[in-house]
Amino acid sequence: MKWFNPKSVSIGKDVKKIIFKEDKVIKYFKNKESYDLTLNFYNKYISFLNYLPKINSFDDSELKIDMANCGDLLSIHNLPTNWEKIIDDITKKFIDKNIFILDLRFLPFTPYVINNICLKNDKFFLVDVALYRSRPTWYIQSKMLILKYQIKLYKKLSSFLPILIIIHIFMEIIRMLTDLVIDGFIFNDVGLIYEIKNLFRK
Numbered sequence: 001m002k003w004f005n006p007k008s009v010s011i012g013k014d015v016k017k018i019i020f021k022e023d024k025v026i027k028y029f030k031n032k033e034s035y036d037l038t039l040n041f042y043n044k045y046i047s048f049l050n051y052l053p054k055i056n057s058f059d060d061s062e063l064k065i066d067m068a069n070c071g072d073l074l075s076i077h078n079l080p081t082n083w084e085k086i087i088d089d090i091t092k093k094f095i096d097k098n099i100f101i102l103d104l105r106f107l108p109f110t111p112y113v114i115n116n117i118c119l120k121n122d123k124f125f126l127v128d129v130a131l132y133r134s135r136p137t138w139y140i141q142s143k144m145l146i147l148k149y150q151i152k153l154y155k156k157l158s159s160f161l162p163i164l165i166i167i168h169i170f171m172e173i174i175r176m177l178t179d180l181v182i183d184g185f186i187f188n189d190v191g192l193i194y195e196i197k198n199l200f201r202k
Contacts, residue, residue, distance in 0.1 A: 014031075014130040015029055016028050021069065023069055035060075053070045071118045073114065073119075074114045076158055079155070087148055094144070098137075103115055106171075154168070
């Protein structure tokens with residue numbers, strides 16, 4: 001059951017290694033682009049600072065960022081009572097800046113845990129912002145509405161794990177197909193199609 005309800009993950013799409021300590025987290029990025037995008041997010045979108053872990057230090061030569069430890073990953077088991085209000089506030093900030101963090105969603109391998117949001121003292125923190133991209137209001141609203149719907153549905157079905165897993169697999173298939181079309185073909189700035197096109201450009 002712990003595998004289905006992890007409190008943290010030690011690797012990621014943009015991060016090759018994460019070291020967790022009691023008061024801080026040290027991230028080593030896979031490439032300079034993701035490292036730079038993370039620092040740029042902090043510098044450019046200051047309205048999000050209340051939702052971001054404090055950066056203690058960074059090292060360009062090692063592509064390393066040392067930041068505050070902001071608790072455990074958000075799950076359907078540790079939701080604060082005002083979680084919907086918090087998500088709505090984050091949604092408004094995304095819309096205001098016309099950006100979205102593309103991997104802000106449930107982890108693919110579990111219907112319990114939301115990716116890239118940590119919870120500490122009932123406060124949300126966006127802990128991986130490297131995959132942010134420019135997106136219109138309709139895209140942001142649809143993604144965040146789906147996230148809220150999934151949280152509510154999964155919470156109701158949390159005691160029925162076999163059913164929940166089937167539903168989550170179905171939701172993941174739908175998500176991957178829509179992301180392939182929308183992010184890969186319409187926006188063409190991330191995903192499998194984008195990576196393939198980049199290979200031919202080199």
